[in-house]
Amino acid sequence: MKKTPIFAALACAAVAIPAAPAFAGFADGNQLYGWRSAINPLNVEDCHAYISGVVDPMSLFEASGKSCIRLGVTVQQVTDIVVRSLRERPENRDQSAAVLVNNAILNAFCPGASK
Incomplete structure (x- = not known):
């Protein structure tokens, strides 16, 4: 029993399967701004x-101070801060939206905390 054709077929199939692209996040700043x-x-x-989903976990640190x-900061207020950051820094919009949201909020409420 010859196994060469089976191995050859598997080798061809493995080469024909395209490699998956590297994971770059779910959304970038261009999508969010759009x-x-x-x-x-x-x-x-x-x-x-999306912005709420990124910012909400940040509130988990409230219990630890x-x-x-x-307290009292609204979703609209946070959205305005993020959109202002995206508008004023278009060169960064190709980065992960989650990172950009996080940095915008930290810059607004915790100066010096992001980088």
């Missing part, structure tokens, strides 16, 4: 939801 700049209200809500975000 959602906020969109005319469609659903896209604007996507922006609010390590959170810089003041």
Whole structure:
């Protein structure tokens, strides 16, 4: 029993399968800025939801007294801070949206904490 054709077929199949691209995050700053700049209200809500999803875990540090975000800060306020940062620094928009949101919030509420 010859196994050469099976090995040859497997070798060809392995070469034919494209390599998966490196994981670069779920969204970048361009997408986030595009959602906020969109005319469609659903896209604007996507922006609010994404930013909330990044900022909410930051509030976990409140119990330990390590959170810089003041009580009473609204989603709209946080969104405005992030969008301002994206607008004023377009050269950074190719970076991970989560990193950009985190840095914008830290810069606004915890100067010197990000980098």
